[in-house]
Amino acid sequence: xxxxxxxxxxxxxxxxxxxxxxxxxxxxxxxxxxxxxxxxxxxxxxxxxxxxxxxxxxxxxxxxxxxxxxxxxxxxxxxxxxxxxxxxxxxxxxxxxxxxxxxxxxxxxxxxxxxxxxxxxxxxxxxxxxxxxxxxxxxxxxxxxxxxxxxxxxxxxxxxxxxxxxxxxxxxxxxxxxxxxxxxxxxxxxxxxxxxxxxxxxxxxxxxxxxxxxxxxxxxxxxxxxxxxxxxxxxxxxxxxxxxxxxxxxxxxxxxxxxxxxxxxxxxxxxxxxxxxxxxxxxxxxxxxxxxxxxxxxxxxxxxxxxxxxxxxxxxxxxxxxxxxxxxxxxxxxxxxxxxxxxxxxxxxxxxxxxxxxxxxxxxxxxxxxxxxxxxxxxxxxxxxxxxxxxxxxx
Amino acid sequence: xxxxxxxxxxxxxxxxxxxxxxxxxxxxxxxxxxxxxxxxxxxxxxxxxxxxxxxxxxxxxxxxxxxxxxxxxxxxxxxxxxxxxxxxxxxxxxxxxxxxxxxxxxxxxxxxxxxxxxxxxxxxxxxxxxxxxxxxxxxxxxxxxxxxxxxxxxxxxxxxxxxxxxxxxxxxxxxxxxxxxxxxxxxxxxxxxxxxxxxxxxxxxxxxxxxxxxxxxxxxxxxxxxxxxxxxxxxxxxxxxxxxxxxxxxxxxxxxxxxxxxxxxxxxxxxxxxxxxxxxxxxxxxxxxxxxxxxxxxxxxxxxxxxxxxxxxxxx
Numbered sequence: 001x002x003x004x005x006x007x008x009x010x011x012x013x014x015x016x017x018x019x020x021x022x023x024x025x026x027x028x029x030x031x032x033x034x035x036x037x038x039x040x041x042x043x044x045x046x047x048x049x050x051x052x053x054x055x056x057x058x059x060x061x062x063x064x065x066x067x068x069x070x071x072x073x074x075x076x077x078x079x080x081x082x083x084x085x086x087x088x089x090x091x092x093x094x095x096x097x098x099x100x101x102x103x104x105x106x107x108x109x110x111x112x113x114x115x116x117x118x119x120x121x122x123x124x125x126x127x128x129x130x131x132x133x134x135x136x137x138x139x140x141x142x143x144x145x146x147x148x149x150x151x152x153x154x155x156x157x158x159x160x161x162x163x164x165x166x167x168x169x170x171x172x173x174x175x176x177x178x179x180x181x182x183x184x185x186x187x188x189x190x191x192x193x194x195x196x197x198x199x200x201x202x203x204x205x206x207x208x209x210x211x212x213x214x215x216x217x218x219x220x221x222x223x224x225x226x227x228x229x230x231x232x233x234x235x236x237x238x239x240x241x242x243x244x245x246x247x248x249x250x251x252x253x254x255x256x257x258x259x260x261x262x263x264x265x266x267x268x269x270x271x272x273x274x275x276x277x278x279x280x281x282x283x284x285x286x287x288x289x290x291x292x293x294x295x296x297x298x299x300x301x302x303x304x305x306x307x308x309x310x311x312x313x314x315x316x317x318x319x320x321x322x323x324x325x326x327x328x329x330x331x332x333x334x335x336x337x338x339x340x341x342x343x344x345x346x347x348x349x350x351x352x353x354x355x356x357x358x359x360x361x362x363x364x365x366x367x368x369x370x371x372x373x374x375x376x377x378x379x380x381x382x383x384x385x386x387x388x389x390x391x392x393x394x395x
Numbered sequence: 396x397x398x399x400x401x402x403x404x405x406x407x408x409x410x411x412x413x414x415x416x417x418x419x420x421x422x423x424x425x426x427x428x429x430x431x432x433x434x435x436x437x438x439x440x441x442x443x444x445x446x447x448x449x450x451x452x453x454x455x456x457x458x459x460x461x462x463x464x465x466x467x468x469x470x471x472x473x474x475x476x477x478x479x480x481x482x483x484x485x486x487x488x489x490x491x492x493x494x495x496x497x498x499x500x501x502x503x504x505x506x507x508x509x510x511x512x513x514x515x516x517x518x519x520x521x522x523x524x525x526x527x528x529x530x531x532x533x534x535x536x537x538x539x540x541x542x543x544x545x546x547x548x549x550x551x552x553x554x555x556x557x558x559x560x561x562x563x564x565x566x567x568x569x570x571x572x573x574x575x576x577x578x579x580x581x582x583x584x585x586x587x588x589x590x591x592x593x594x595x596x597x598x599x600x601x602x603x604x605x606x607x608x609x610x611x612x613x614x615x616x617x618x619x620x621x622x623x624x625x626x627x628x629x630x631x632x633x634x635x636x637x638x639x640x641x642x643x644x645x646x647x648x649x650x651x652x653x654x655x656x657x658x659x660x661x662x663x664x665x666x667x668x669x670x671x672x673x674x675x676x677x678x679x680x681x682x683x684x685x686x687x688x689x690x691x692x693x694x695x696x697x698x699x700x701x702x703x704x705x706x707x708x709x710x711x
Contacts, residue, residue, distance in 0.1 A: 015487035224483075225483035226484070233500035234472040236467075391449065
């Protein structure tokens with residue numbers, strides 16, 4: 001029975017030209033327009049340049065910070081480490097051959113350096129950072145030192161007791177550095193352009209609101225005669241509803257997958273190398289879209305057109321906040337109202353895709369996916385609770 | 396006496412201040428074609444929605460097949476077929492797919508369902524349109540599809556809420572014949588309509604609702620016996636003076652005389668040989684007359700007399 005009703009729901013949905021236009025053709029048209037508009041930016045290769053930094057150490061013994069810096073140089077490609085004495089380091093900094101100087105023994109370090117511009121000296125434990133200007137590279141070097149200082153005790157202990165474990169400990173800093181590196185890449189024109197495509201895919205997933213809404217409208221007897229006929233049948237309500245929602249999720253997901261494939265393979269938009277996870281993200285995004293529409297359809301007794309308006313406006317606003325219309329919106333909100341990025345479905349979808357592309361680890365991605373799952377569960381449970389009411393006050 | 400299929404007792408349904416059903420009592424027995432008549436807003440559709448457990452009601456009880464009807468009474472629902480006032484089919488599914496879809500909500504077994512779908516298509520005369528989408532069907536065919544979707548699973552109780560609205564005479568006739576056929580096959584029918592001649596043609600018992608109450612019920616003959624009009628006599632007469640009109644009015648059983656555009660209309664309340672008495676009077680008064688015909692009261696007369704001629708236009 002489930003598959004019979006599922007099959008008919010698939011047929012019914014696929015024959016709705018308008019729904020298929022919005023879920024399939026519209027994102028493809030938008031993607032093509034984006035691709036044509038951003039043509040040159042898309043072809044630009046983004047190269048992250050390692051940050052040259054001098055490290056002055058007078059100690060002969062094993063140096064944990066040096067091990068961390070070497071790890072960041074070899075594993076992450078974040079810094080280019082130059083081991084020199086103090087005079088040579090100062091000369092390199094003056095000639096702008098290095099972006100900063102890390103040095104041990106505060107008492108002797110940097111005292112003779114003429115601070116021509118901005119003298120920033122960070123003194124904690126016994127390592128300082130000296131830079132002569134402000135910029136992204138200097139911020140990254142500063143962050144590396146801060147991270148190290150936070151985990152200093154642990155590092156020292158590991159370095160002394162289990163020198164082999166320093167690599168594992170350094171990963172804590174390295175992970176943070178990935179975000180710093182990602183931030184610098186995002187500041188490039190290509191980073192902004194790719195954001196548009198992430199937001200476009202997010203919007204594509206959320207197009208499911210239209211199908212979810214339709215599912216609810218065809219199930220509430222006080223909203224349509226068709227729904228009245230369905231709920232009067234001798235099949236349990238959820239026995240009718242579940243195949244319908246499953247069919248709509250299938251179609252929405254397939255539409256989104258088609259759009260993603262079109263962007264990746266026809267339009268040559270790079271979405272990273274983790275294709276299966278991209279698909280998983282679109283599946284969860286589609287589920288959120290379907291349940292969002294279903295919830296709006298199930299709540300209240302407003303007219304169909306009003307509910308359609310609410311769904312489409314909500315979906316567009318969500319996409320706007322994710323940067324669909326204005327690039328850099330995600331980072332703007334991250335600075336001023338980060339909570340919006342944590343609850344906005346389109347932002348979560350686009351950031352999940354972004355995280356897959358940029359970060360090597362899955363922490364950020366997992367955070368986005370868990371949030372999306374929670375939103376889907378919340379909307380789904382509330383929607384089901386609302387249609388569970390089986391008698392109506394008026395029809 | 397056949398057993399009761401539907402028993403409604405003291406049913407009260409209010410929409411805020413409006414009383415849609417006011418202590419409604421109805422009993423519908425097995426094998427009946429039960430006509431539910433009433434002006435707009437009289438509570439017909441509300442009563443049906445309460446029977447189907449779609450609406451909350453304030454007071455009273457509804458029993459279907461001897462059991463209290465609840466939204467999850469799936470065993471009872473299996474025996475009920477509903478044809479709603481508005482066409483309720485999927486626009487994107489063909490005629491055959493629509494019937495199969497709704498039939499599959501009741502019948503699980505594939506071979507049985509296939510047979511039922513074929514029978515429903517044949518019953519509603521949609522054999523040549525099985526691959527058509529609803530938007531390609533005429534109004535009459537669409538109504539027949541609506542009926543086919545409601546009766547495909549062979550229900551024992553069929554509720555038809557104004558199924559012939561906006562349908563041409565040929566399609567209407569086909570639908571009415573189909574309903575009678577379903578009844579002959581053993582189904583109990585509840586039929587609501589504004590078309591009195593339809594109800595008169597197919598219903599074995601009729602209830603007239605007005606302002607949420609059942610104001611009259613019984614067979615056609617019983618209902619006709621309830622009203623004042625017994626016979627209406629029409630004569631083509633050339634000229635009538637007021638004295639002559641008054642003379643006719645004084646005849647026995649005559650209670651109303653109208654003369655308009657050469658046509659004399661006389662209403663009698665019962666009695667026998669009324670026409671003979673009137674013709675005798677006309678001859679005696681030397682009033683020349685042409686065509687003469689008499690008619691018995693129709694259900695329309697019953698309906699108008701019981702519910703009044705005042706226009707009704709409120710939400711139901």
